[in-house]
Amino acid sequence: MLNLNKQVKIKQLPVGIPKENDFYIEENKIPDLQEGFFLAKSQILSLDPYVRAVMSGRHFYNAPQSGSVMRSRGVAKIIDSRHPDYNKDDLVVMETGMQEYCVSNGDDAYFADTGDAPLSTALGVLGMPGLTSYAALLGPASIKKDDVVLVSAASGAVGSMVSQIAKIKGGKTIGIAGSDEKCSWCLENARFDFCINRKKDNLDEVLSEIAPNGVDIFFDNTGGEIQHTVLTKHIADYSRIIISGLMTQYNVSEAPPGPNLGNIVKMKATIYGFVVYDFEHMREKFINDVKGWYADGLINFKEDITSGIETAPSQFIKLMNGNNFGKTLVDVTN
Amino acid sequence: MLNLNKQVKIKQLPVGIPKENDFYIEENKIPDLQEGFFLAKSQILSLDPYVRAVMSGRHFYNAPQSGSVMRSRGVAKIIDSRHPDYNKDDLVVMETGMQEYCVSNGDDAYFADTGDAPLSTALGVLGMPGLTSYAALLGPASIKKDDVVLVSAASGAVGSMVSQIAKIKGGKTIGIAGSDEKCSWCLENARFDFCINRKKDNLDEVLSEIAPNGVDIFFDNTGGEIQHTVLTKHIADYSRIIISGLMTQYNVSEAPPGPNLGNIVKMKATIYGFVVYDFEHMREKFINDVKGWYADGLINFKEDITSGIETAPSQFIKLMNGNNFGKTLVDVTN
Structure with missing residues (x-):
């Protein structure tokens, strides 16, 4: 049968x-x-x-x-x-x-x-990527009004939810994506305030300009050069850094060096190795919140x-x- | 006059x-x-x-x-x-x-x-080094009974207090120091359970042997090779890493690379850039506790x-x- x-x-x-x-x-x-x-x-x-x-x-x-x-x-x-x-x-x-x-x-x-x-x-948005964004922002990153939130792989399932949830919570969001097309989508659909094309823009220079005091929350989906530039130069005092994904190194056989941690001490920052499976206790509230936001037209994907x-x-x-x-x-x- | x-x-x-x-x-x-x-x-x-x-x-x-x-x-x-x-x-x-x-x-x-x-x-012990150890262990590192605590620059003012406070709180302590003489002092006076001579012992091998499940708390006063070895290979699940000092890089003009953060995600660890000045609110309790412990013969220096x-x-x-x-x-x- x-x-x-x-x-x-x-x-x-x-x-x-x-x-x-x-x-x-x-x-x-x-x-x-x-x-x-x-x-x-x-x-x-x-x-x-x-x-x-x-x-x-x-x-x-x-x-x-x-x-x-x-x-x-x-x-x-x-x-x-x-x-x-x-x-x-x-x-x-x-x-x-x-x-x-x-x-x-x-x-x-x-x-x-x-x-x-x-x-x-x-x-x-109502699954693991959504919960990842929700639990990290409301959990360890403790997002509050006016926080500057930077997210890599911004047009991805996690990145775009990070922006949309951060905006609902009163933050300002900056995305990093891999093409002008992705950046346009981020700005038009995922409520990003700014989007940096990592293949065209100089990340260091642009961040110096648009986030001169550094970012309060860095949600990292990629690792690599982006992580290095942000952690060593562009974090604000008491910055919360969520290491959620390391896309740049999933396909390499030997893990490359990471960022020097001196700036983490200087800025009194915290780096969280974030794994969504530890946040099942937030799932029910997450589902209810996101269903409501979706019904209110606040969630695109x-x-x-x-x-x-x-x-x-x-x-x-x-x-x-x-x-x-x-x-x-x-x-x-x- | x-x-x-x-x-x-x-x-x-x-x-x-x-x-x-x-x-x-x-x-x-x-x-x-x-x-x-x-x-x-x-x-x-x-x-x-x-x-x-x-x-x-x-x-x-x-x-x-x-x-x-x-x-x-x-x-x-x-x-x-x-x-x-x-x-x-x-x-x-x-x-x-x-x-x-x-x-x-x-x-x-x-x-x-x-x-x-x-x-x-x-x-x-009753000043900034003591408060550094006390506030980090009882604050972000949230020490609990049976935690394995590793500390670099173990015979220093901060390192030796980390061990003594950790032991009072029921932890097991491993020190890393720069000579046999310092290691002996650590074992005999600062209540370390184990001390590794970084100039003689192979840190990676010794840690694999004495802390096979990794360390629950790493209190880093040095950075450099020690930090790299511990963070990429010897942290336990949900490890709390206190970056307090970076002695190895204070005297170099360009900051060297740091550890790849992949293992931080894998182990769901947290790295705290620790600066004691944020913990003035703990000073009164710290002074009272350490004066009491000193009177009880629990504090050497x-x-x-x-x-x-x-x-x-x-x-x-x-x-x-x-x-x-x-x-x-x-x-x-x-």
């Missing part, structure tokens, strides 16, 4: 930026459903930069091996259940993996709840979506090259 | 480790006492590593110039007062500068209070003290070379 389960598997752990032939597609039988589990059909898969860090063993999740199904979070619809809390047709957000069908005992799942917003936002499980490897590679524009997704409903 | 005021002045801002001829001694008239000020005779001067950072403009205090009196905190005895809150013979801790006489409006002064301990401790204002430059140079052993002071009572 059921189809086979099409899965994206790892052929070999990539060196540098992943290539198409680091992955392969395999069709396997859908496992029998055990008592206490449910079976779900993937609807939308989320491609996330941190997965590359997992593949290098630089994340607290264990590194996958050759033959592992690629890690992916997704929205899935339950098609059969032997679990008391989950019923047929329930929509859940879970660790689907890059595959069409998945089973779970519910430990890694929660019900998708997106209010007036489309289902895909359960993986974006952009999606970079393709169709079909076979497109997942190339979407992931595009994300790794920074050529995505918006939250990178794969529609696997059909 | 009064003597002239012998002052240590800066001839030129040093390049690298300061040399004797970067300083000169000058005798000047003691200024007339204005209403609202007091005049005090320096008793003991404190030599502190951070002053080198000030001289390089890498501190939030403005850099001094050629002809400036060297910065120094000290204990002074008031010999004349036109200030309502200060009387003759009061002992105060203040920014004396490296000189025999000083005037103040009291803004930078507080009464020396050392209980049963000698007056010099107002500059050591070591002083490296010379006599006469003329010895101040060479004491400072010795401190900069790491050849001091204990809190570096100059007795100027005579």
Whole structure:
């Protein structure tokens, strides 16, 4: 009755930026459903930069091996259940993996709840990227009115939510993005007050001009040169620095040096190694707040979506090259 | 009636480790006492590593110039007062500068209070180094029972108090010091559980052995290689890292790279740029606690003290070379 389960598997752990032939597609039988589990059909898969860090063993999740199904979070619809809390047709957000069908005992799942917003936002503004932005700003970064907030990878799923939430909280926001097109979107849709094109503008000079007293919050999604310039020259007194992503180094085999920490002491700044999984206790309030803001027209988002499980490897590679524009997704409903 | 005021002045801002001829001694008239000020005779001067950072403009205090009196905190005895809150013979801790006489409006002064301990401790275990250790451990580092606490420059004024306070709070302490003699003192007098001789032992290997799960608190007084090794390899989950001093780079003209921050994210660690001046609100409780602990025999300290204002430059140079052993002071009572 059921189809086979099409899965994206790892052929070999990539060196540098992943290539198409680091992955392969395999069709396997859908496992029998055990008592206490449910079976779900993937609807939308989320491609996330941190997965590359997992593949290098630089994340607290264990590194996958050759033959592992690629890690992916997704929205899935339950098609059969032997679990008391989950019923047929329930929509859940879970660790689907890059595959069409998945089973779970519910430990890694929660019900998708997106209010007036489309289902895909359960993986974006109302999902992990949204919670990352929300929990970091309201948690360790303690955003307050008039804070100057700088964010790298500004047009991404996390970056654009950082700006929109920061603006709601009365901050001023500066984005750093990789093209004029991305910058325009940031200014027009994600409420950024300013956007720096890292490929064209001189970050150091522009920041000196537009944030002469430094930034109160730096939300770093990239690491590398941007992190170096900001941390050594452009942080304000008592600056809060959220290291959330390190996109520039996910694809290199040896981690490059970091910024000298002298300026951190001089400015009495704090650097938080931020991992969203520690902020599950904020999820309920986050969902309610963002659903409300969305209904009020305060939340925009952009999606970079393709169709079909076979497109997942190339979407992931595009994300790794920074050529995505918006939250990178794969529609696997059909 | 009064003597002239012998002052240590800066001839030129040093390049690298300061040399004797970067300083000169000058005798000047003691200024007339204005209403609202007091005049005090320096008793003991404190030599502190951070002053080198000030001289390089890498501190939030403005850099001094050629002809400036060297910065120094000290204990002074008031010999004349036109200030309502200060009387003759009061002992105060203040920014004396490296000189025999000083005037103040009291803004930078507080009464020396050392209980049963000698007056010099107002500059050591009961002074800024003590408060630094106390406020960092009980403040941002939130020390709790069984925390593994690692501290560099372990036999110094700050390092040895970090261990003693951490032990009182139920922690386990590991020191890093520059000689076997210093390590012995750390183990015998400052209650360290372990001490690593950075000139002889392989820090990476020893830490892997004695702290296999990493350190919960790293109190960094040095920066450099030690900081790199600890931050990239030896921090525990949710580690709190106090960057208090950066002795290895105070004397270099260009700040070297720092540690890659990937491991900070992986371990969900926090790095605090720690400056003691933000913790004045803890001073009263600190003084009471440490006086009590001293009376209970729980606080040891070591002083490296010379006599006469003329010895101040060479004491400072010795401190900069790491050849001091204990809190570096100059007795100027005579």
